[in-house]
Amino acid sequence: MTRPPTLRDVAAASGVAISTASRALTKPGRVNERTATRVREAARELGYAPSPTGRALSSGRTRMVALLVPDVTNPYFFGIVRGTAARLRADGYVHVLVDAEESVEAEERALRALRPTVDGAVLAASRLDDDRLTSWSHEFPMVTVNRPVPDQSGVLVDTAGGTGQALAHLASLGHRRVAYAGGPRASWSDRRRRAVLRTAAKRLGVEVVGLGPFVPRREDGAAAADAVLHAEVTAVLAFDDLLAFGILDRLAERGVDVPGAMSVVGCDDVFGADLVRPGLTTIAAPLERAGHAAADLLLARLDPTHPGGSVTVELPTHLVVRGSTGQAPLRVVR
Amino acid sequence: MTRPPTLRDVAAASGVAISTASRALTKPGRVNERTATRVREAARELGYAPSPTGRALSSGRTRMVALLVPDVTNPYFFGIVRGTAARLRADGYVHVLVDAEESVEAEERALRALRPTVDGAVLAASRLDDDRLTSWSHEFPMVTVNRPVPDQSGVLVDTAGGTGQALAHLASLGHRRVAYAGGPRASWSDRRRRAVLRTAAKRLGVEVVGLGPFVPRREDGAAAADAVLHAEVTAVLAFDDLLAFGILDRLAERGVDVPGAMSVVGCDDVFGADLVRPGLTTIAAPLERAGHAAADLLLARLDPTHPGGSVTVELPTHLVVRGSTGQAPLRVVR
DNA sequence: CAACCATCGGCAAACGTTTGCCCGTATCGG
DNA sequence: CCGATACGGGCAAACGTTTGCCGATGGTTG
Numbered sequence: 179m180t181r182p183p184t185l186r187d188v189a190a191a192s193g194v195a196i197s198t199a200s201r202a203l204t205k206p207g208r209v210n211e212r213t214a215t216r217v218r219e220a221a222r223e224l225g226y227a228p229s230p231t232g233r234a235l236s237s238g239r240t241r242m243v244a245l246l247v248p249d250v251t252n253p254y255f256f257g258i259v260r261g262t263a264a265r266l267r268a269d270g271y272v273h274v275l276v277d278a279e280e281s282v283e284a285e286e287r288a289l290r291a292l293r294p295t296v297d298g299a300v301l302a303a304s305r306l307d308d309d310r311l312t313s314w315s316h317e318f319p320m321v322t323v324n325r326p327v328p329d330q331s332g333v334l335v336d337t338a339g340g341t342g343q344a345l346a347h348l349a350s351l352g353h354r355r356v357a358y359a360g361g362p363r364a365s366w367s368d369r370r371r372r373a374v375l376r377t378a379a380k381r382l383g384v385e386v387v388g389l390g391p392f393v394p395r396r397e398d399g400a401a402a403a404d405a406v407l408h409a410e411v412t413a414v415l416a417f418d419d420l421l422a423f424g425i426l427d428r429l430a431e432r433g434v435d436v437p438g439a440m441s442v443v444g445c446d447d448v449f450g451a452d453l454v455r456p457g458l459t460t461i462a463a464p465l466e467r468a469g470h471a472a473a474d475l476l477l478a479r480l481d482p483t484h485p486g487g488s489v490t491v492e493l494p495t496h497l498v499v500r501g502s503t504g505q506a507p508l509r510v511v512r
Numbered sequence: 513m514t515r516p517p518t519l520r521d522v523a524a525a526s527g528v529a530i531s532t533a534s535r536a537l538t539k540p541g542r543v544n545e546r547t548a549t550r551v552r553e554a555a556r557e558l559g560y561a562p563s564p565t566g567r568a569l570s571s572g573r574t575r576m577v578a579l580l581v582p583d584v585t586n587p588y589f590f591g592i593v594r595g596t597a598a599r600l601r602a603d604g605y606v607h608v609l610v611d612a613e614e615s616v617e618a619e620e621r622a623l624r625a626l627r628p629t630v631d632g633a634v635l636a637a638s639r640l641d642d643d644r645l646t647s648w649s650h651e652f653p654m655v656t657v658n659r660p661v662p663d664q665s666g667v668l669v670d671t672a673g674g675t676g677q678a679l680a681h682l683a684s685l686g687h688r689r690v691a692y693a694g695g696p697r698a699s700w701s702d703r704r705r706r707a708v709l710r711t712a713a714k715r716l717g718v719e720v721v722g723l724g725p726f727v728p729r730r731e732d733g734a735a736a737a738d739a740v741l742h743a744e745v746t747a748v749l750a751f752d753d754l755l756a757f758g759i760l761d762r763l764a765e766r767g768v769d770v771p772g773a774m775s776v777v778g779c780d781d782v783f784g785a786d787l788v789r790p791g792l793t794t795i796a797a798p799l800e801r802a803g804h805a806a807a808d809l810l811l812a813r814l815d816p817t818h819p820g821g822s823v824t825v826e827l828p829t830h831l832v833v834r835g836s837t838g839q840a841p842l843r844v845v846r
Numbered sequence: 847c848a849a850c851c852a853t854c855g856g857c858a859a860a861c862g863t864t865t866g867c868c869c870g871t872a873t874c875g876g
Numbered sequence: 877c878c879g880a881t882a883c884g885g886g887c888a889a890a891c892g893t894t895t896g897c898c899g900a901t902g903g904t905t906g
Contacts, residue, residue, distance in 0.1 A: 227628065230629050251591070259585075272626075277597050294563055423787060450783065
């Protein structure tokens, strides 16, 4: 286990100064081509690889980017993780994954610890309030996913649009009274969906009953399902797939047939949506693309030659129809 | 966005030399308590935080650890990710997650890129052969999960033991002929399970038919299911849950009742095992604990005061019985 | 022929921290 | 009173890289 070769070794081997060796390897055209070749040759022979640490100290940039997620075990984030990882790898960046444990304190702790370590961060579904988010965005470059922040680049997934589509799907199946089992009040996405549902309901001649807020976890599906049954509807749009899974569990437990007596629509199309029986009709979010786009935006901001300014990318969703939605029943169960 | 304070600033503010400031903050007892207090006070006021890069360059250690997984979207690894992340965070290490894309080349590329960046690595289900693995283990500290390497610390999950337990469970339900839908030949775990099944079968008076290898993906469950049906058995032990999901899909497609006509047992108890209908009986692997233990082993190795030597931790599994296993049918379907 | 310029290489500082070494002072035992 | 020892602090080197500046050389232009 011998000490890895440094630029000094390469310079010595090729008979030039360290500075020349550095330039030969990183500044094309700056040194004579013959010298450069000699240096490159020596570097190759010695198996030289530049030290990221040395580089970082000198340049102030680490070529690392963090991805903060509230919960690594939530399948919602798998696609995002994969998308950012792929985009970062393409540019040779190191991908630091951080679990913020669904807590504001942990998230801020992580940001504080990461600030000197990474060049920027992708914040997926941040739990931070707008003020903190804005203040952090002055500290270092970041891009949010599904969380619009003024003057700040971000990627949004148009689940609201998908919700309208889902309601149309239910309307076409004859449903006239539909519940929305909503997510946290703090959720931007939830607010937008409620707004879309209001106007779409009017247009489609469907009555929408807003329920919740529910915590988007499977365990909380029971409460949601009970509220849904009490609302005397024939279909429910769940805030996300996890909540929908829980709703399906509870409906099965209470002997309510899906989709015979109740149709259920999820959101996101996470891993597992096609595992449940019946398969879950859901609003598919292009999460891998979202992660990819977020990393893309961040890398653009990190590129000093790039023009500044914040950009917002909105990605469309589409409805995936599986077995959990069907013709509206003639009689309402409760 | 002002330059963050450095040790130099702290030293100036408290009227001591940089070296003294450094020692006051990191070497308890080395400087006079009064001076130390003064320095700490100044550091606090300035909001000083040591630069990881500076530290790394000087000490040669980055306080970062990588976790390499073949595929971040495979739910098998979620628990491991969570476990290592938790353990590393407890010691203030940064967690670098790398997706090796199921490929030997990508895995080696990642290791090469990471070697100068991280202090060590946890390799989960490495695709590298023994030779490469051994040679890499000379390059930097690493710990494997579910992959024994001579003279190298690792964590093993005793799925083989769980397989014995599962076979006993099936035997007690009256199954007399059981298939094992095996995983990749290269898998150490697969080999061990086949061995355990041989002896357990003898002991339990059950006939075990070894099938495969199958790629442990849901898509490959169809082929596995067909092979199982052809083998005229009443139950099947799948290499992992993903394969089991695929088997369930195919059996449903072919109209085979589970567990009425065929019992199915998975392995790992990943996210989704309790989502399928019927719920999947499976061998639960303590993956979060495995990740935790692996990180623990690695951190111990990184601690210079710690005695060397390789340690292997073996974690027990347990059988989770859900709806996919039941009484053996009187007649065999095929 | 002089003034200018482009090319190419080297020197040295800078990034922020840790640590080996040295020195002055104070304390203690003899 | 002297030597040994402990304590507390500072100097400077080291880690590996990048880059501003300078100088030498050789060529071009008016």
